[in-house]
Amino acid sequence: MADESLLLTIAVLGGTGKEGKGLAYRWAKAGYRVLIGSRSSERAVKAAGEIMQLLEGSSSVVGTSNFEAAQQADIVVLTVPYPAHRETLEGVKAALQGKLFVDVTVPLVPPKVSKVQMPPAGSAAQEAQEILGAEAEIVAAFQNISHELLLGDDEVECDVLVTGTSKKARAEALTLVEAAGLRGWDAGPIENSVVVEGLTSVLININRQYGSTHAGIRITGAKNKQA
Amino acid sequence: MADESLLLTIAVLGGTGKEGKGLAYRWAKAGYRVLIGSRSSERAVKAAGEIMQLLEGSSSVVGTSNFEAAQQADIVVLTVPYPAHRETLEGVKAALQGKLFVDVTVPLVPPKVSKVQMPPAGSAAQEAQEILGAEAEIVAAFQNISHELLLGDDEVECDVLVTGTSKKARAEALTLVEAAGLRGWDAGPIENSVVVEGLTSVLININRQYGSTHAGIRITGAKNKQA
Numbered sequence: 395m396a397d398e399s400l401l402l403t404i405a406v407l408g409g410t411g412k413e414g415k416g417l418a419y420r421w422a423k424a425g426y427r428v429l430i431g432s433r434s435s436e437r438a439v440k441a442a443g444e445i446m447q448l449l450e451g452s453s454s455v456v457g458t459s460n461f462e463a464a465q466q467a468d469i470v471v472l473t474v475p476y477p478a479h480r481e482t483l484e485g486v487k488a489a490l491q492g493k494l495f496v497d498v499t500v501p502l503v504p505p506k507v508s509k510v511q512m513p514p515a516g517s518a519a520q521e522a523q524e525i526l527g528a529e530a531e532i533v534a535a536f537q538n539i540s541h542e543l544l545l546g547d548d549e550v551e552c553d554v555l556v557t558g559t560s561k562k563a564r565a566e567a568l569t570l571v572e573a574a575g576l577r578g579w580d581a582g583p584i585e586n587s588v589v590v591e592g593l594t595s596v597l598i599n600i601n602r603q604y605g606s607t608h609a610g611i612r613i614t615g616a617k618n619k620q621a
Numbered sequence: 622m623a624d625e626s627l628l629l630t631i632a633v634l635g636g637t638g639k640e641g642k643g644l645a646y647r648w649a650k651a652g653y654r655v656l657i658g659s660r661s662s663e664r665a666v667k668a669a670g671e672i673m674q675l676l677e678g679s680s681s682v683v684g685t686s687n688f689e690a691a692q693q694a695d696i697v698v699l700t701v702p703y704p705a706h707r708e709t710l711e712g713v714k715a716a717l718q719g720k721l722f723v724d725v726t727v728p729l730v731p732p733k734v735s736k737v738q739m740p741p742a743g744s745a746a747q748e749a750q751e752i753l754g755a756e757a758e759i760v761a762a763f764q765n766i767s768h769e770l771l772l773g774d775d776e777v778e779c780d781v782l783v784t785g786t787s788k789k790a791r792a793e794a795l796t797l798v799e800a801a802g803l804r805g806w807d808a809g810p811i812e813n814s815v816v817v818e819g820l821t822s823v824l825i826n827i828n829r830q831y832g833s834t835h836a837g838i839r840i841t842g843a844k845n846k847q848a
Contacts, residue, residue, distance in 0.1 A: 582826035592816035599809035606843035616833035
């Protein structure tokens with residue numbers, strides 16, 4: 395993996411947000427070249443600087459616009475809040491041709507964020523597929539990971555369920571999961587993303603009911619190469 | 622719980638199936654009076670006899686028709702395969718007034734059972750709500766537990782996510798989860814049942830991809846009174 399990762403560039407769109415910054419930090423630490431994308435290039439440059447500081451300058455993290463980041467990357471990851479999902483996707487669509495697209499979006503609808511409320515497409519990831527077209531390789535992942543845990547270096551006690559449009563796309567995404575120091579599972583076709591996105595509302599509910607802050611899930615009774 | 626359980630009767634409709642038999646076994650063992658319901662009273666009597674044999678006759682398990690079982694019970698649990706869901710519910714609706722109804726149904730659509738395919742209502746539990754009416758107290762639970770594990774006495778390494786129409790209904794169902802020797806969590810409103818029902822397809826997918834037979838989930842990062 396180390397060799398391959400040196401060659402690959404990952405764009406994290408909406409990378410100035412907490413979740414995006416956490417993922418960018420972990421991938422930069424693993425040796426990937428990371429581009430932070432934002433509506434505001436200025437804020438992207440600032441966020442990239444913050445991550446570089448955390449990594450003591452040992453990695454390559456650059457801030458730019460969402461479109462520039464998507465265009466220069468091999469893999470494009472979207473971590474914007476749900477209200478910006480469609481607009482961001484439409485803005486970068488032309489730059490995504492032939493690239494793996496990883497959607498981290500959870501379609502939470504305030505104020506009832508502990509209640510599952512999916513868009514008409516079925517899930518945010520399926521909405522992305524409607525926007526990007528049937529040919530696009532789309533994966534949904536990382537929706538259940540608390541951003542506070544990503545920016546630390548401790549083991550994250552939450553598995554990543556990866557759904558996507560093809561087994562090959564899911565396998566590529568599982569490499570990114572592993573590179574981020576997380577344990578991932580192939581969770582099936584893109585239609586299954588409703589489960590993983592919706593699980594975020596279930597975990598929010600558990601946090602509220604049981605006074606926790608980082609409820610997560612682990613798959614039991616099965617073994618992958620990491621477990 | 623021991624005192625209360627002696628007074629309560631649980632009907633397990635479709636209790637001749639593997640999942641129903643497993644739950645009936647565990648509740649009878651915990652001291653509940655259990656009624657096995659089936660379309661065929663004859664098969665219900667046979668299944669009840671099998672469970673009594675496993676328990677060495679120390680408990681009360683009786684077989685009868687679905688309607689009789691529902692009518693005589695305090696709590697009604699439905700464990701039929703999805704194609705029999707609507708018909709069974711319509712047949713026992715009149716007997717459910719004022720009783721907690723627990724739906725264990727997973728709307729799998731063969732042959733693609735590893736792909737989430739929910740009915741128009743959003744989930745089997747929401748479909749039950751459409752059939753039973755807005756006043757009904759409905760809970761969805763136990764959809765992810767492998768039946769082979771229920772009929773054994775070992776610890777089941779899979780948590781039970783409980784969704785339902787009210788917090789009170791979910792709390793009552795959590796008592797049943799605990800009585801069955803399982804660890805349960807309040808997973809929020811009935812709309813969240815899509816996550817838990819759909820998780821069964823995700824777990825089937827994981828079993829296929831990773832060669833396991835009993836993939837399950839555990840909630841991490843939170844504590845309930847059992848954990």
